[in-house]
Amino acid sequence: MAIVLGPNRYGKAETRVVRVTRDGGTHQIKDLNVSVALSGDMERVHLVGDNTAVLPTDSQKNTVFAFAKKYGIGEIEEFALLLARHFADSQPAVAHARVEIEEYGWSRISGGHSFVRSGTEVRTALVHSDGSDGPESVVSGLKDLVVLNSTGSEFHGFAQDEYTTLEPTDDRILATAVTATWRHRGTGADFASSYAEARRCLLEAFAGTHSLSLQQTLYAMGRRVLEERPELCEVRLAMPNKHHFLVDLSPFGMDNDNEVYFAADRPYGLIEGTVLASDAPAAPAAWA
Template sequence: MPILGPNQYGKAENRVVKVTRDGTTHHIKDLNVSVSLSGAMDEVHYSGSNANVLPTDTTKNTVYAFAKEHGIESAEQFGVHLARHFVTSQESIHRARIRIEEYAWERIEAPAGRGRHSFVRQGRETRLAQITYDGEGWEVVSGLKDLVVMNTTDSEFRGYVKDKYTTLPEAHDRILATEVSGRWRFGWADDEQEMPAWEESYAQVTRHLLEAFAETYSLSLQQTLYQMGARVIDGRDEIDEIRLSLPNKHHFLVDLEPFGLKNATEDGAVYFAADRPYGLIEATVLRDGHEARIPVDLTNL
Protein backbone atom coordinates (compact mmCIF):
# COMPACT_ATOMS: atom_id res chain seq x y z
CA MET A 1 0.00 0.00 0.00
CA PRO A 2 1.45 3.40 -0.92
CA ILE A 3 2.04 5.84 1.95
CA LEU A 4 2.78 9.54 1.93
CA GLY A 5 6.37 10.59 2.39
CA PRO A 6 7.89 13.97 3.25
CA ASN A 7 5.92 16.85 1.79
CA GLN A 8 5.65 20.61 1.91
CA TYR A 9 3.78 23.44 0.28
CA GLY A 10 3.90 27.21 0.14
CA LYS A 11 4.25 30.26 -2.06
CA ALA A 12 7.44 30.69 -4.04
CA GLU A 13 9.18 33.86 -5.21
CA ASN A 14 7.18 36.61 -3.56
CA ARG A 15 8.88 39.79 -4.78
CA VAL A 16 8.77 42.48 -2.13
CA VAL A 17 10.44 45.89 -2.18
CA LYS A 18 10.39 47.88 1.09
CA VAL A 19 11.16 51.58 0.96
CA THR A 20 12.04 53.26 4.25
CA ARG A 21 11.94 57.04 4.30
CA ASP A 22 14.23 58.98 6.62
CA GLY A 23 13.29 62.50 5.63
CA THR A 24 14.56 63.02 2.10
CA THR A 25 16.91 60.01 2.43
CA HIS A 26 15.36 56.72 1.37
CA HIS A 27 16.53 53.14 1.94
CA ILE A 28 15.64 50.04 -0.09
CA LYS A 29 15.35 46.35 0.74
CA ASP A 30 14.60 44.26 -2.37
CA LEU A 31 13.80 40.60 -1.62
CA ASN A 32 12.55 37.46 -3.33
CA VAL A 33 10.89 35.38 -0.58
CA SER A 34 9.79 31.73 -0.84
CA VAL A 35 7.75 30.08 1.92
CA SER A 36 7.54 26.30 2.46
CA LEU A 37 5.37 24.77 5.19
CA SER A 38 4.99 21.19 6.43
CA GLY A 39 3.12 19.43 9.22
CA ALA A 40 -0.19 17.58 9.63
CA MET A 41 -0.96 17.51 5.92
CA ASP A 42 -1.78 13.84 5.31
CA GLU A 43 -5.51 14.31 4.72
CA VAL A 44 -5.16 16.96 2.05
CA HIS A 45 -3.14 14.44 0.04
CA TYR A 46 -5.27 11.37 0.80
CA SER A 47 -8.78 12.80 0.67
CA GLY A 48 -8.44 16.39 -0.53
CA SER A 49 -9.59 17.83 2.82
CA ASN A 50 -8.22 21.36 3.24
CA ALA A 51 -9.09 21.54 6.95
CA ASN A 52 -5.42 21.90 7.97
CA VAL A 53 -4.27 23.92 4.98
CA LEU A 54 -3.34 27.58 5.28
CA PRO A 55 -3.77 28.91 1.71
CA THR A 56 -0.59 29.76 -0.14
CA ASP A 57 -2.24 33.08 -0.99
CA THR A 58 -2.33 33.78 2.75
CA THR A 59 1.38 33.10 3.03
CA LYS A 60 1.97 35.59 0.22
CA ASN A 61 -0.14 38.21 2.00
CA THR A 62 1.75 37.57 5.23
CA VAL A 63 5.07 38.34 3.52
CA TYR A 64 3.83 41.76 2.40
CA ALA A 65 2.07 42.53 5.68
CA PHE A 66 5.15 41.65 7.71
CA ALA A 67 7.32 43.86 5.49
CA LYS A 68 5.11 46.75 6.59
CA GLU A 69 4.53 45.72 10.21
CA HIS A 70 8.07 44.63 11.08
CA GLY A 71 10.15 46.28 8.39
CA ILE A 72 13.11 44.45 6.87
CA GLU A 73 16.16 44.88 9.06
CA SER A 74 17.93 42.01 7.28
CA ALA A 75 16.97 39.04 5.15
CA GLU A 76 17.70 36.71 8.07
CA GLN A 77 15.71 38.69 10.63
CA PHE A 78 12.74 38.96 8.26
CA GLY A 79 12.86 35.19 7.70
CA VAL A 80 12.92 34.57 11.46
CA HIS A 81 9.76 36.69 11.91
CA LEU A 82 7.96 34.78 9.17
CA ALA A 83 9.01 31.28 10.22
CA ARG A 84 8.07 31.87 13.86
CA HIS A 85 4.68 33.25 12.85
CA PHE A 86 3.68 30.31 10.65
CA VAL A 87 4.69 27.64 13.17
CA THR A 88 3.26 29.33 16.28
CA SER A 89 0.02 30.63 14.77
CA GLN A 90 -1.15 27.42 13.02
CA GLU A 91 -1.53 24.17 14.96
CA SER A 92 -1.24 22.08 11.80
CA ILE A 93 2.07 23.62 10.72
CA HIS A 94 5.07 22.03 12.41
CA ARG A 95 7.92 23.37 10.32
CA ALA A 96 8.50 26.47 8.24
CA ARG A 97 11.36 27.12 5.83
CA ILE A 98 11.90 30.60 4.42
CA ARG A 99 14.27 31.10 1.51
CA ILE A 100 15.28 34.63 0.54
CA GLU A 101 17.31 36.22 -2.22
CA GLU A 102 18.29 39.85 -1.68
CA TYR A 103 19.19 42.21 -4.51
CA ALA A 104 21.45 45.13 -3.65
CA TRP A 105 20.97 48.73 -4.75
CA GLU A 106 23.59 51.46 -4.54
CA ARG A 107 22.64 55.05 -3.91
CA ILE A 108 23.16 57.59 -6.70
CA GLU A 109 24.41 60.66 -4.91
CA ALA A 110 22.49 63.74 -6.05
CA PRO A 111 23.77 67.33 -6.07
CA ALA A 112 23.64 69.18 -2.77
CA GLY A 113 20.13 70.06 -1.72
CA ARG A 114 18.48 67.29 -3.75
CA GLY A 115 16.81 64.29 -2.15
CA ARG A 116 18.77 61.05 -1.69
CA HIS A 117 16.23 58.76 -3.30
CA SER A 118 17.89 57.56 -6.51
CA PHE A 119 19.52 54.14 -6.83
CA VAL A 120 21.33 51.93 -9.33
CA ARG A 121 21.15 48.15 -9.11
CA GLN A 122 24.48 46.68 -8.06
CA GLY A 123 25.90 44.17 -10.51
CA ARG A 124 27.80 42.09 -7.99
CA GLU A 125 26.59 39.11 -5.96
CA THR A 126 23.09 38.09 -4.90
CA ARG A 127 22.65 37.62 -1.16
CA LEU A 128 20.89 34.48 0.09
CA ALA A 129 19.28 33.28 3.31
CA GLN A 130 17.38 30.21 4.45
CA ILE A 131 15.62 30.15 7.81
CA THR A 132 14.07 26.95 9.16
CA TYR A 133 12.03 26.65 12.38
CA ASP A 134 10.25 23.61 13.84
CA GLY A 135 8.83 25.13 17.00
CA GLU A 136 11.86 24.17 19.08
CA GLY A 137 15.04 25.01 17.22
CA TRP A 138 16.34 27.23 14.44
CA GLU A 139 18.67 26.66 11.52
CA VAL A 140 19.88 29.76 9.72
CA VAL A 141 22.03 29.48 6.61
CA SER A 142 23.18 32.60 4.80
CA GLY A 143 25.04 32.80 1.54
CA LEU A 144 25.72 34.39 -1.80
CA LYS A 145 25.93 33.54 -5.47
CA ASP A 146 27.22 35.12 -8.69
CA LEU A 147 30.29 36.68 -7.03
CA VAL A 148 32.77 36.76 -9.93
CA VAL A 149 36.45 37.24 -8.99
CA MET A 150 39.76 37.04 -10.83
CA ASN A 151 43.49 36.99 -10.08
CA THR A 152 45.60 37.80 -13.15
CA THR A 153 48.74 36.24 -11.61
CA ASP A 154 49.93 34.41 -8.45
CA SER A 155 48.32 31.19 -9.65
CA GLU A 156 49.92 27.96 -10.91
CA PHE A 157 48.76 24.50 -11.90
CA ARG A 158 51.49 21.88 -12.24
CA GLY A 159 52.72 18.58 -10.85
CA TYR A 160 49.41 16.84 -11.53
CA VAL A 161 48.77 13.25 -12.61
CA LYS A 162 49.28 12.64 -16.32
CA ASP A 163 48.12 9.73 -18.44
CA LYS A 164 47.79 9.05 -22.17
CA TYR A 165 44.75 11.34 -22.43
CA THR A 166 46.41 14.34 -20.77
CA THR A 167 47.09 17.25 -23.12
CA LEU A 168 46.94 20.19 -20.70
CA PRO A 169 50.33 21.91 -20.37
CA GLU A 170 51.55 22.87 -16.92
CA ALA A 171 50.99 26.51 -16.01
CA HIS A 172 53.48 28.45 -13.89
CA ASP A 173 51.65 31.77 -14.18
CA ARG A 174 47.97 31.72 -15.07
CA ILE A 175 44.72 33.63 -14.63
CA LEU A 176 42.56 32.26 -11.82
CA ALA A 177 38.90 33.26 -12.15
CA THR A 178 35.77 31.86 -10.56
CA GLU A 179 32.15 32.63 -9.74
CA VAL A 180 31.71 32.05 -6.02
CA SER A 181 28.62 30.35 -4.62
CA GLY A 182 28.70 29.91 -0.86
CA ARG A 183 26.47 29.03 2.07
CA TRP A 184 27.38 29.32 5.75
CA ARG A 185 25.52 27.94 8.77
CA PHE A 186 25.23 29.83 12.03
CA GLY A 187 25.66 28.31 15.46
CA TRP A 188 22.54 30.16 16.65
CA ALA A 189 19.86 27.51 17.17
CA ASP A 190 17.45 28.65 19.88
CA ASP A 191 15.93 31.79 21.31
CA GLU A 192 17.98 31.50 24.51
CA GLN A 193 21.10 32.42 22.55
CA GLU A 194 21.95 35.93 21.47
CA MET A 195 21.01 36.43 17.84
CA PRO A 196 23.89 37.27 15.47
CA ALA A 197 24.19 40.71 13.94
CA TRP A 198 23.09 39.53 10.51
CA GLU A 199 24.05 42.57 8.42
CA GLU A 200 27.49 42.92 9.97
CA SER A 201 28.09 39.18 9.69
CA TYR A 202 27.28 39.12 5.98
CA ALA A 203 29.53 42.08 5.25
CA GLN A 204 32.44 40.55 7.16
CA VAL A 205 32.06 37.08 5.63
CA THR A 206 32.11 38.63 2.16
CA ARG A 207 35.21 40.63 3.11
CA HIS A 208 37.00 37.50 4.37
CA LEU A 209 36.15 35.58 1.19
CA LEU A 210 37.46 38.33 -1.07
CA GLU A 211 40.59 39.01 0.96
CA ALA A 212 41.49 35.32 1.15
CA PHE A 213 41.03 34.97 -2.61
CA ALA A 214 43.25 38.00 -3.26
CA GLU A 215 45.96 37.10 -0.73
CA THR A 216 46.40 33.38 -1.50
CA TYR A 217 49.21 32.41 -3.86
CA SER A 218 47.29 29.61 -5.52
CA LEU A 219 48.81 26.25 -6.41
CA SER A 220 45.31 24.86 -7.01
CA LEU A 221 41.74 26.14 -6.89
CA GLN A 222 41.14 23.62 -4.09
CA GLN A 223 43.80 25.35 -2.00
CA THR A 224 42.21 28.74 -2.67
CA LEU A 225 38.77 27.43 -1.71
CA TYR A 226 40.05 26.05 1.59
CA GLN A 227 41.82 29.30 2.43
CA MET A 228 38.62 31.24 1.75
CA GLY A 229 36.53 28.96 3.94
CA ALA A 230 39.14 28.79 6.70
CA ARG A 231 39.36 32.59 6.81
CA VAL A 232 35.61 32.75 7.47
CA ILE A 233 35.66 30.06 10.19
CA ASP A 234 38.68 31.65 11.90
CA GLY A 235 37.29 35.17 11.65
CA ARG A 236 33.60 34.69 12.51
CA ASP A 237 32.79 32.89 15.77
CA GLU A 238 29.06 32.78 14.97
CA ILE A 239 29.60 30.50 11.94
CA ASP A 240 30.18 26.74 12.28
CA GLU A 241 30.21 25.61 8.64
CA ILE A 242 30.75 27.09 5.19
CA ARG A 243 30.30 25.31 1.86
CA LEU A 244 31.80 26.81 -1.29
CA SER A 245 31.30 25.96 -4.95
CA LEU A 246 33.91 27.42 -7.30
CA PRO A 247 33.70 26.81 -11.05
CA ASN A 248 37.06 27.34 -12.71
CA LYS A 249 36.43 30.00 -15.35
CA HIS A 250 39.26 28.97 -17.66
CA HIS A 251 41.36 31.52 -19.52
CA PHE A 252 43.61 30.04 -22.20
CA LEU A 253 46.50 31.75 -23.95
CA VAL A 254 45.61 32.45 -27.57
CA ASP A 255 48.02 31.04 -30.16
CA LEU A 256 49.25 34.15 -32.00
CA GLU A 257 52.28 32.55 -33.67
CA PRO A 258 50.48 32.35 -37.06
CA PHE A 259 50.54 36.16 -37.03
CA GLY A 260 54.20 36.38 -36.03
CA LEU A 261 53.31 37.48 -32.51
CA LYS A 262 54.65 36.16 -29.21
CA ASN A 263 51.92 35.71 -26.58
CA ALA A 264 53.55 35.28 -23.17
CA THR A 265 52.42 36.08 -19.65
CA GLU A 266 55.57 37.97 -18.72
CA ASP A 267 54.95 40.79 -21.20
CA GLY A 268 51.16 41.00 -21.06
CA ALA A 269 49.12 38.29 -22.73
CA VAL A 270 45.89 37.80 -24.65
CA TYR A 271 43.53 35.10 -23.42
CA PHE A 272 40.46 33.28 -24.65
CA ALA A 273 37.78 33.20 -21.93
CA ALA A 274 36.04 29.82 -22.19
CA ASP A 275 32.58 29.51 -20.66
CA ARG A 276 32.28 25.69 -20.89
CA PRO A 277 33.19 23.05 -20.10
CA TYR A 278 34.61 24.17 -16.77
CA GLY A 279 36.23 22.58 -13.76
CA LEU A 280 34.00 22.60 -10.67
CA ILE A 281 35.61 22.61 -7.24
CA GLU A 282 33.38 22.19 -4.16
CA ALA A 283 34.10 21.60 -0.49
CA THR A 284 32.94 22.29 3.05
CA VAL A 285 35.09 23.87 5.76
CA LEU A 286 33.96 23.17 9.33
CA ARG A 287 34.70 24.41 12.80
CA ASP A 288 36.50 21.59 14.60
CA GLY A 289 34.03 19.34 16.43
CA HIS A 290 31.04 20.16 14.20
CA GLU A 291 29.35 18.04 11.56
CA ALA A 292 28.50 19.08 8.00
CA ARG A 293 24.80 19.82 7.50
CA ILE A 294 24.69 22.01 4.40
CA PRO A 295 23.68 19.91 1.35
CA VAL A 296 26.41 19.05 -1.13
CA ASP A 297 24.19 20.38 -3.94
CA LEU A 298 23.82 24.07 -3.10
CA THR A 299 20.95 24.44 -5.58
CA ASN A 300 18.82 22.39 -3.17
CA LEU A 301 19.31 24.89 -0.37
Protein backbone atom coordinates in the same frame (compact mmCIF):
# COMPACT_ATOMS: atom_id res chain seq x y z
CA MET B 1 3.32 -4.00 -1.07
CA ALA B 2 2.55 -1.02 1.16
CA ILE B 3 2.70 2.46 -0.39
CA VAL B 4 3.08 5.45 1.90
CA LEU B 5 3.52 9.19 1.58
CA GLY B 6 7.13 10.32 1.97
CA PRO B 7 8.59 13.66 3.05
CA ASN B 8 6.80 16.62 1.52
CA ARG B 9 6.48 20.38 1.74
CA TYR B 10 4.69 23.15 -0.11
CA GLY B 11 4.81 26.92 -0.26
CA LYS B 12 5.05 30.11 -2.27
CA ALA B 13 8.27 30.45 -4.23
CA GLU B 14 9.97 33.67 -5.31
CA THR B 15 7.74 36.42 -3.99
CA ARG B 16 9.41 39.62 -5.17
CA VAL B 17 9.02 42.43 -2.68
CA VAL B 18 10.60 45.88 -2.75
CA ARG B 19 10.33 47.95 0.44
CA VAL B 20 10.98 51.69 0.26
CA THR B 21 11.66 53.38 3.59
CA ARG B 22 11.20 57.13 3.37
CA ASP B 23 13.11 59.32 5.81
CA GLY B 24 12.17 62.74 4.55
CA GLY B 25 13.82 63.16 1.16
CA THR B 26 16.25 60.26 1.75
CA HIS B 27 15.00 56.82 0.81
CA GLN B 28 16.29 53.31 1.58
CA ILE B 29 15.64 50.32 -0.70
CA LYS B 30 15.34 46.65 0.25
CA ASP B 31 14.82 44.40 -2.78
CA LEU B 32 14.10 40.74 -1.94
CA ASN B 33 13.08 37.44 -3.47
CA VAL B 34 11.34 35.38 -0.76
CA SER B 35 10.51 31.67 -0.91
CA VAL B 36 8.47 29.89 1.77
CA ALA B 37 8.01 26.14 2.24
CA LEU B 38 5.88 24.57 4.98
CA SER B 39 5.74 20.98 6.20
CA GLY B 40 3.87 19.08 8.90
CA ASP B 41 0.62 17.16 9.15
CA MET B 42 -0.22 17.24 5.45
CA GLU B 43 -1.15 13.60 4.88
CA ARG B 44 -4.89 14.06 4.25
CA VAL B 45 -4.47 16.69 1.55
CA HIS B 46 -2.26 14.28 -0.40
CA LEU B 47 -4.31 11.13 0.17
CA VAL B 48 -7.91 12.38 -0.03
CA GLY B 49 -7.70 16.03 -1.09
CA ASP B 50 -8.76 17.41 2.31
CA ASN B 51 -7.44 21.00 2.38
CA THR B 52 -8.20 21.69 6.06
CA ALA B 53 -4.51 21.85 7.00
CA VAL B 54 -3.41 23.84 3.97
CA LEU B 55 -2.66 27.54 4.30
CA PRO B 56 -2.94 28.75 0.68
CA THR B 57 0.30 29.77 -0.95
CA ASP B 58 -1.45 33.01 -1.87
CA SER B 59 -1.82 33.72 1.86
CA GLN B 60 1.90 33.09 2.30
CA LYS B 61 2.66 35.62 -0.43
CA ASN B 62 0.35 38.17 1.19
CA THR B 63 2.07 37.61 4.55
CA VAL B 64 5.41 38.57 3.01
CA PHE B 65 3.95 41.85 1.76
CA ALA B 66 2.09 42.56 5.01
CA PHE B 67 5.17 41.89 7.16
CA ALA B 68 7.27 44.13 4.89
CA LYS B 69 4.83 46.94 5.67
CA LYS B 70 4.18 46.13 9.34
CA TYR B 71 7.72 45.37 10.50
CA GLY B 72 9.89 46.84 7.75
CA ILE B 73 12.88 44.89 6.44
CA GLY B 74 16.20 45.05 8.19
CA GLU B 75 18.68 42.18 7.88
CA ILE B 76 17.29 39.40 5.73
CA GLU B 77 18.08 36.75 8.35
CA GLU B 78 15.87 38.59 10.84
CA PHE B 79 13.04 38.96 8.30
CA ALA B 80 13.28 35.25 7.44
CA LEU B 81 13.13 34.28 11.13
CA LEU B 82 10.10 36.53 11.62
CA LEU B 83 8.24 34.85 8.76
CA ALA B 84 9.28 31.30 9.64
CA ARG B 85 8.25 31.65 13.27
CA HIS B 86 4.93 33.17 12.25
CA PHE B 87 3.99 30.27 9.98
CA ALA B 88 5.14 27.58 12.43
CA ASP B 89 3.46 29.25 15.43
CA SER B 90 0.17 30.32 13.81
CA GLN B 91 -0.77 27.17 11.87
CA PRO B 92 -1.52 24.04 13.94
CA ALA B 93 -0.72 21.72 11.04
CA VAL B 94 2.65 23.33 10.29
CA ALA B 95 5.52 21.75 12.19
CA HIS B 96 8.37 23.26 10.21
CA ALA B 97 8.87 26.39 8.14
CA ARG B 98 11.66 27.02 5.66
CA VAL B 99 12.24 30.57 4.42
CA GLU B 100 14.87 31.41 1.82
CA ILE B 101 15.65 34.98 0.82
CA GLU B 102 17.81 36.54 -1.86
CA GLU B 103 18.65 40.23 -1.55
CA TYR B 104 19.62 42.38 -4.52
CA GLY B 105 21.83 45.33 -3.64
CA TRP B 106 21.27 48.92 -4.74
CA SER B 107 23.75 51.78 -4.42
CA ARG B 108 22.80 55.43 -4.19
CA ILE B 109 23.65 57.48 -7.29
CA SER B 110 23.02 60.96 -5.94
CA GLY B 111 20.40 62.80 -3.98
CA GLY B 112 18.00 60.86 -1.83
CA HIS B 113 16.07 58.64 -4.19
CA SER B 114 18.21 57.57 -7.19
CA PHE B 115 19.87 54.14 -7.18
CA VAL B 116 21.87 51.74 -9.39
CA ARG B 117 21.96 47.94 -9.04
CA SER B 118 25.14 46.78 -7.32
CA GLY B 119 26.57 44.37 -9.88
CA THR B 120 25.67 40.68 -10.01
CA GLU B 121 26.34 39.70 -6.41
CA VAL B 122 23.34 38.48 -4.41
CA ARG B 123 23.12 38.14 -0.62
CA THR B 124 21.28 35.05 0.66
CA ALA B 125 19.71 33.70 3.84
CA LEU B 126 18.08 30.37 4.62
CA VAL B 127 16.13 29.89 7.86
CA HIS B 128 14.50 26.78 9.29
CA SER B 129 12.16 27.01 12.28
CA ASP B 130 9.89 24.66 14.21
CA GLY B 131 8.38 27.70 15.91
CA SER B 132 9.51 30.17 18.55
CA ASP B 133 10.15 27.41 21.12
CA GLY B 134 11.58 24.81 18.75
CA PRO B 135 14.84 24.15 16.93
CA GLU B 136 15.98 26.81 14.47
CA SER B 137 18.91 27.31 12.13
CA VAL B 138 20.25 30.29 10.19
CA VAL B 139 22.49 30.00 7.14
CA SER B 140 23.76 33.22 5.55
CA GLY B 141 25.65 33.58 2.31
CA LEU B 142 26.14 35.06 -1.11
CA LYS B 143 26.22 33.99 -4.72
CA ASP B 144 27.62 35.32 -8.00
CA LEU B 145 30.55 37.03 -6.28
CA VAL B 146 32.85 37.21 -9.33
CA VAL B 147 36.57 37.40 -8.51
CA LEU B 148 39.78 37.07 -10.53
CA ASN B 149 43.52 36.81 -9.90
CA SER B 150 45.51 37.70 -13.02
CA THR B 151 48.56 35.81 -11.69
CA GLY B 152 49.58 33.88 -8.60
CA SER B 153 47.88 30.69 -9.74
CA GLU B 154 49.44 27.44 -10.94
CA PHE B 155 48.15 24.02 -11.97
CA HIS B 156 50.50 21.11 -12.53
CA GLY B 157 51.34 17.64 -11.26
CA PHE B 158 47.81 16.43 -12.00
CA ALA B 159 46.75 12.92 -12.98
CA GLN B 160 46.83 12.15 -16.69
CA ASP B 161 45.31 9.52 -18.95
CA GLU B 162 45.11 8.84 -22.68
CA TYR B 163 42.62 11.72 -23.10
CA THR B 164 44.62 14.40 -21.29
CA THR B 165 45.57 17.37 -23.45
CA LEU B 166 45.79 20.11 -20.80
CA GLU B 167 49.29 21.51 -20.43
CA PRO B 168 50.69 22.14 -16.93
CA THR B 169 51.15 25.82 -16.06
CA ASP B 170 52.90 27.82 -13.38
CA ASP B 171 51.16 31.08 -14.25
CA ARG B 172 47.48 31.32 -15.13
CA ILE B 173 44.40 33.45 -14.55
CA LEU B 174 42.23 32.15 -11.71
CA ALA B 175 38.64 33.37 -11.93
CA THR B 176 35.41 32.16 -10.36
CA ALA B 177 31.90 33.18 -9.34
CA VAL B 178 31.68 32.29 -5.65
CA THR B 179 28.60 30.78 -4.07
CA ALA B 180 29.16 30.56 -0.31
CA THR B 181 26.96 29.77 2.66
CA TRP B 182 27.92 29.84 6.31
CA ARG B 183 26.02 28.32 9.23
CA HIS B 184 25.54 30.27 12.45
CA ARG B 185 25.89 28.63 15.85
CA GLY B 186 22.69 30.35 16.97
CA THR B 187 20.04 32.86 15.90
CA GLY B 188 21.19 35.94 17.83
CA ALA B 189 24.14 37.14 15.76
CA ASP B 190 24.67 40.67 14.53
CA PHE B 191 23.84 39.54 11.01
CA ALA B 192 24.91 42.75 9.28
CA SER B 193 28.39 42.70 10.82
CA SER B 194 28.74 38.94 10.46
CA TYR B 195 27.89 39.08 6.75
CA ALA B 196 30.28 41.93 6.03
CA GLU B 197 33.13 40.26 7.89
CA ALA B 198 32.58 36.81 6.36
CA ARG B 199 32.57 38.39 2.91
CA ARG B 200 35.77 40.27 3.73
CA CYS B 201 37.45 37.03 4.84
CA LEU B 202 36.47 35.29 1.60
CA LEU B 203 37.88 38.09 -0.54
CA GLU B 204 41.10 38.49 1.45
CA ALA B 205 41.79 34.75 1.38
CA PHE B 206 41.14 34.56 -2.35
CA ALA B 207 43.48 37.47 -3.04
CA GLY B 208 46.15 36.36 -0.57
CA THR B 209 46.46 32.68 -1.48
CA HIS B 210 49.11 31.65 -4.01
CA SER B 211 47.01 28.94 -5.57
CA LEU B 212 48.22 25.54 -6.73
CA SER B 213 44.60 24.51 -7.34
CA LEU B 214 41.14 25.97 -6.98
CA GLN B 215 40.49 23.35 -4.30
CA GLN B 216 43.34 24.79 -2.23
CA THR B 217 41.91 28.28 -2.62
CA LEU B 218 38.42 27.08 -1.64
CA TYR B 219 39.73 25.58 1.59
CA ALA B 220 41.78 28.68 2.41
CA MET B 221 38.68 30.86 1.99
CA GLY B 222 36.47 28.70 4.20
CA ARG B 223 39.19 28.35 6.82
CA ARG B 224 39.74 32.11 7.02
CA VAL B 225 36.05 32.69 7.71
CA LEU B 226 35.96 30.16 10.55
CA GLU B 227 39.24 31.36 12.06
CA GLU B 228 38.01 34.95 12.33
CA ARG B 229 34.27 34.52 12.95
CA PRO B 230 33.55 32.49 16.11
CA GLU B 231 29.77 32.83 15.64
CA LEU B 232 30.05 30.58 12.56
CA CYS B 233 30.70 26.83 12.49
CA GLU B 234 30.47 25.68 8.86
CA VAL B 235 31.18 27.12 5.42
CA ARG B 236 30.06 25.58 2.13
CA LEU B 237 31.51 26.81 -1.14
CA ALA B 238 30.77 26.17 -4.80
CA MET B 239 33.28 27.72 -7.21
CA PRO B 240 33.17 27.23 -10.98
CA ASN B 241 36.56 27.52 -12.64
CA LYS B 242 35.97 30.29 -15.18
CA HIS B 243 38.63 29.20 -17.66
CA HIS B 244 40.83 31.71 -19.46
CA PHE B 245 42.87 30.26 -22.32
CA LEU B 246 45.89 31.92 -23.92
CA VAL B 247 45.19 32.87 -27.52
CA ASP B 248 47.66 31.59 -30.10
CA LEU B 249 48.87 34.74 -31.85
CA SER B 250 51.73 33.05 -33.73
CA PRO B 251 49.81 33.05 -37.06
CA PHE B 252 50.06 36.85 -36.89
CA GLY B 253 53.75 36.88 -36.05
CA MET B 254 53.11 37.84 -32.45
CA ASP B 255 54.08 36.21 -29.16
CA ASN B 256 51.67 36.06 -26.22
CA ASP B 257 53.41 36.33 -22.86
CA ASN B 258 50.33 35.79 -20.69
CA GLU B 259 48.67 38.91 -22.02
CA VAL B 260 45.74 37.98 -24.29
CA TYR B 261 43.18 35.36 -23.23
CA PHE B 262 39.95 33.85 -24.46
CA ALA B 263 37.37 33.75 -21.64
CA ALA B 264 35.33 30.55 -22.04
CA ASP B 265 31.93 30.46 -20.37
CA ARG B 266 31.37 26.68 -20.74
CA PRO B 267 32.09 23.92 -20.11
CA TYR B 268 33.71 24.72 -16.77
CA GLY B 269 35.18 22.89 -13.83
CA LEU B 270 33.02 23.05 -10.71
CA ILE B 271 34.77 22.81 -7.36
CA GLU B 272 32.61 22.30 -4.23
CA GLY B 273 33.56 21.74 -0.63
CA THR B 274 32.66 22.17 3.03
CA VAL B 275 34.94 23.53 5.77
CA LEU B 276 33.92 22.73 9.36
CA ALA B 277 34.98 23.89 12.79
CA SER B 278 36.07 20.88 14.87
CA ASP B 279 33.41 21.66 17.49
CA ALA B 280 30.63 22.38 14.99
CA PRO B 281 27.23 21.06 16.13
CA ALA B 282 25.57 18.66 13.76
CA ALA B 283 23.88 20.40 10.86
CA PRO B 284 20.07 20.24 10.92
CA ALA B 285 18.71 17.51 8.66
CA ALA B 286 16.70 20.22 6.90
CA TRP B 287 19.76 22.35 5.96
CA ALA B 288 18.66 22.29 2.32
